[in-house]
Amino acid sequence: QVQLMQSGAEVKKPGASVKVSCKASGYTFTGYFMHWVRQAPGQGLEWMGWINPNNDGTHYAQKFQGRVTMTRDPSISTAYMELSRLRSDDTAVYYCARDLLSTGSGGPGYWGQGTLVTVSS
């Protein structure tokens, strides 16, 4: 079965960077896009971007352009999301989520457990 295991909670200071990992299992890692979604406390879901693990192609939401970098290592079936120049309003749970379909048209279908990133001085 599809499983996505994310790295543990992080506490960062404003201005720092954070890198969250997402290890996939139960399917062919390079066959499906990986989305990254975040949710601030008490707020809604916010799509950040996605990566094609087959060719490293990425698309980011305009809001995060210049601050987010999504990468992958197919040899260990792991995707990464790095967010730089952190601010207090980046405090949120960050999710990786595999697209439901190999075509990339299904949207986030299988979700990791989430990683809480807290930004505080």
Next chain:
Amino acid sequence: QSALTQPASVSGSPGQSITISCTGTSSDVGGYNFVSWYQQHPGKVPKLRIYEVSNRPSGVPDRFSGSKSGNTASLTISGLQAEDEADYYCNSYTSSSTWVFGGGTKLTVL
């Protein structure tokens, strides 16, 4: 890319049907049949309920259905049950090769 527009809240009694709307533009909802819907209970991970406007993933009850007209997509839940009380989010592919979520709708089962 602006968030898709959803009502902040909807409510219904057990056994009734409710519909949640999701309004975008011709650059997202109206331009592609790539709209998905998510259910999220408090403190839990979101769950996919509908994909590609009207398709249900395996295991999702047929009480959940989706549709689209123009720039507005809709999620209908029939035979409302107490366990359906949750937050619901729509999500659409966009002309920028990105995706965008709606602001979310809180469903209350009276």
